[in-house]
Amino acid sequence: MLDPVMYTGGVYKHDLIMELVEDLGGYLLQKNVTQSEVILLLLIPSDDMPIMAALAKELRGELVRAPLAGTEVAVVTPTLAIHHLPHSACDVAEYLRRHGAKSNMVGLARGVGREIAQINEYETDLVNEHDACVFMFGNFVQCIVEKGPLYRNINVPVVVTGGPEIPKEKMPYAFEYVSSVGRISHRSKKANELANLDRIVAAVGRALDRARRDIEKDPLTTSPPRVMDAVREQVPEVQSSFSPLPIALNLNGCRIKLPYDEFHQAVSDVTFDEGMRLGDIATIRPSRMKRYILVRIKPESETGFVI
Amino acid sequence: MDPLEVFKVEAPGEEYGEKKYREILLDILQDLGLVRSIGRLYVYADISKPYFAVFGLFRGALPPLLVRDIGDVAAAGDGFQIKVNDEEHLADLVRVLWERYGRDNVEQPDRDILTVISKDSPADIPVADLDREFRQDLTDALIRIAPEGFRNRMNEMKEDSFFFIAAEETLTSEMIAEVREKIRGMMNA
Structure with missing residues (x-):
């Protein structure tokens, strides 16, 4: 069992942390260097956590659990206009990021209004490539309830946020509804506003736990971090991708930020120690996001084995 | 405490929306520095129609900004x-x-110094129409x-007041008359 954690500390000697992760059989998901500070998102075997904690303490770094690490969450707003950004959508996206998730903001083309709101097929497909999504609505009950059709065709768990208290029964397509987070036009910094952001993170955490439980019923042929490691090693071009996170992990695969047409064969030919090709144990298709490469690992019931 | 003399928000059936729109209005008006120029503000929103209307009275016209x-x-x-003290303008x-x-005949020897070669003083020349800028903002x-x-x-911007209405559907004269009536009711309440 791998535990997701976030290490924050000085750049000095942080490579010791990375070496230890490798020795323990864990994975480095993301590395961000900001001047003299480094932030590492890691997956560490649960049993070895005390060893990692001891090294982090020695280096005067901070090691905290990042429950959303290794997942991608979409923050969906009716549009990307000043009514929703930078507050409150950016606050939510940033808060999810601090808890380890890779958050993407999606502004719908025609998501505004009570009666005229709509979502198109492309937008639905794009949101469906994530592990969970947060739909952010406003302060009026009627508007929030009537926007249900926007997320009816979304397959991943949908956390809806809005201002007023609304019984969950009125939103049959939502996984959970988080109230008190409607339209605001100032930065969330008061204690109660931060508590509301915590509630969103908790709701997203529960949504991801459900998705994890579903996956456990029919385990994946291999784990997404292992695919990430193998691709990093065997497709070196991924290291020169300009994206801050060249390989974004999902619960059931990953998105490799290289052009599909040029690199899908190289990704498909990635070979594991057991001799299997990635193309045999996963579906590789173009992502709706900039036509990157989307890898979806097949479950055990399809391949008949787990590596 | 509200910085406005009168500030009423009504949205039938949407108590939470009423409360939150007070905050949104104040946040935005304060961000743009408009609060001090507005005396009274009435907001009426009917989400079942749906429309959103604002009526306000100004505190008085702003004089033009002189040199x-x-x-x-x-x-x-x-x-x-x-010697320029206010660099904004x-x-x-x-x-x-x-x-x-x-x-x-105009020179700027320093960042905040301007010299003018002229016999008559430039002190009373109007530089900016603050009232117009305020209305645009x-x-x-x-x-x-x-x-x-x-x-x-x-x-609708008038000398001493403004009236704004926004709706999802086409605005009709009946809708506008209805909103005016509602706001009149709020003013007389």
């Missing part, structure tokens, strides 16, 4: 020297002086405040 409001004017040599000031005296604020989907808008 002496921006800096200290003193006689110097063949003309006058202006410096670009407007230079443009106005160029128009009045010509580029050859107010229109921008109203568009930001109204729910985003309400894209059919009408904005």
